[in-house]
Amino acid sequence: MAGDSSVQADAPVAPPRLGRDFGKLWGAFAASNLGDGIALAAGPLLVASLTSDPALISGAAAVQQLPWLLFSLISGAYVDRLDRRKLIIVVNILRASVIAGLAAAVWTGAVTIPLIYVAFFLVGVAETFADNAGGAMIPAVVDKELLPKANARLTAVHMVGNMMIAPPVGAAVFVIAAALPFGINAVGFLVAAALMASIRYRPEPVEVTERKPLRVEIVEGLKWLWAHRLVRVLAVCLCLMNITFFGPFSILVLYSREHLGLPEIGFGALLATSAVGGLLGTLAVSRLQKRLGDGALLRIGLVVETVTHFALALATDEWLAGAILLVFGAHGAIWGVVSMSVRHRVVPDRLRGRVGSVYYLLVIGGAAIGSLLGGLAARAWGVTAPFWLAGSAMVVLSVFAWRHFSASAFAEEE
Structure with a gap:
């Protein structure tokens, strides 16, 4: 026995x-x-x-x-x-x-x-x-x-x-x-x-209180996000990274045609390559989180994103550009999973909708601003200009964000 x-x-x-x-x-x-x-x-x-x-x-x-x-x-x-x-x-x-x-x-x-x-x-x-x-x-x-x-x-x-x-x-x-x-x-x-x-939804129990005005509840979500250092830094980084991302990628079709000399199908292949990289990133992220930790992955992501913009500005070969976008796609998926998982862990259930809405607002707002700036930069200085500007901006952002993504910083905030 x-x-x-x-x-x-x-x-x-x-x-x-x-x-x-x-x-x-x-x-x-x-x-x-x-x-x-x-x-x-x-x-x-x-x-x-x-x-x-x-x-x-x-x-x-x-x-x-x-x-x-x-x-x-x-x-x-x-x-x-x-x-x-x-x-x-x-x-x-x-x-x-x-x-x-x-x-x-x-x-x-x-x-x-x-x-x-x-x-x-x-x-x-x-x-x-x-x-x-x-x-x-x-x-x-x-x-x-x-x-x-x-x-x-x-x-x-x-x-x-x-x-x-x-x-x-x-x-x-x-x-x-x-x-x-x-x-x-x-x-x-x-x-x-x-x-x-058909899902058996199990929301966390919340204390029933008197309903506040909608404006007050929205402000409550904004204040919570701004008061939480790690969530705030992630939100700001995502907004700025979307500006730097959509600047050059809004004119990617022109880059592929005028800089790389690709036909329309080549542009589609570049997009598909980035998506394949994203899929590979989702398959690897859980193991990478266990081995390296969230902070290290975010720091690596800052480096990858910075190098990507400079490398695409210099690349003249479609195979090299495709390889760069493959790695970039994997980085984008890993960054997204890590930042979303952090938000899910630390944001109280009663505030997840409001805090998440701020993230969505920043993502879309950053995309809109980046697309506008990218088009203007390409018109003024050529199709590689948005990549040079994005890479330079990412250097500054990486210096700012680096210390916030240390292992000790994650331990303190979570």
Whole structure:
């Protein structure tokens, strides 16, 4: 009997699993990301089939990003007020309805540019609620020690579904029937809603108090973020890194054509290479976190991002540029998983929506500013100028952020 107990005690312990609820959450993310990726390619094609005006074509993307600048903080406050699972279900049903209406308009030939703009804007508004609520839900679905693994898998499905598989599928399906990709997108939202409805959501219990005005709750989230040194530094870094990232990458199509001499398919290959790197990063991040620690990974990421911009400015060979983007994609995924996992660990459940909304606002705001500056710099000084400027800015940012990402700094804040 004692011998049996000893054998049992020495038996290897199975690693903790993410569980069925996370599997359903992952499935919901996959369904919505696949549908979004298909529409991501079909949307510009639809607008281009109605007009050749570059401003109108680019405006279709702008109206879907605009809600993040207008409603991100508001949606974050409501995410903390409402049942997040039910909110995602309702929002996905609404998104499916809007996209299905657009598909019907395309099918019947009644689609117009203003109608597309309205549909994309409404979907963008709904996205601010769905993405905020989805990110805030994750710590209630998986155990704390499994957050990096869970975030890596969710990032991987975004890389594969939204960026690698869905766009070429969306373009191909659009050629077959212009309404079909939007119909698939609508079905994806309904599938995501059904999967979310089957999750046993376990939010952390909170003390019921008198409801504060919305403005007060938004300010509370902002104050909490600014008071937490590590979260504040991560937020500022992400905003500034998005400015430096989207500056050069907003004109990547010109860089690939004029600097590298690639045809259109070569530009697509560069984007795919970056996405492959991102997938590799999500596969490696959990092991790297255990071996090196979060602070070391963030410091390595600062170096990789800085070197990337300078290396692309100097590169004249498409294979070298592709290799650089492969490494950069892996770094981007690792940085995203680490920063998201830190936020999930330290931000109280009652504030996750509001703090997350600030991150989304900074990410979109940084992207918009970077895209504008990158285009102006390329127009004034050539297509490699945004890369030189981004690399120089990253040197300054790395010096500022380096000491904040020490192992002791992480230990103190977490």
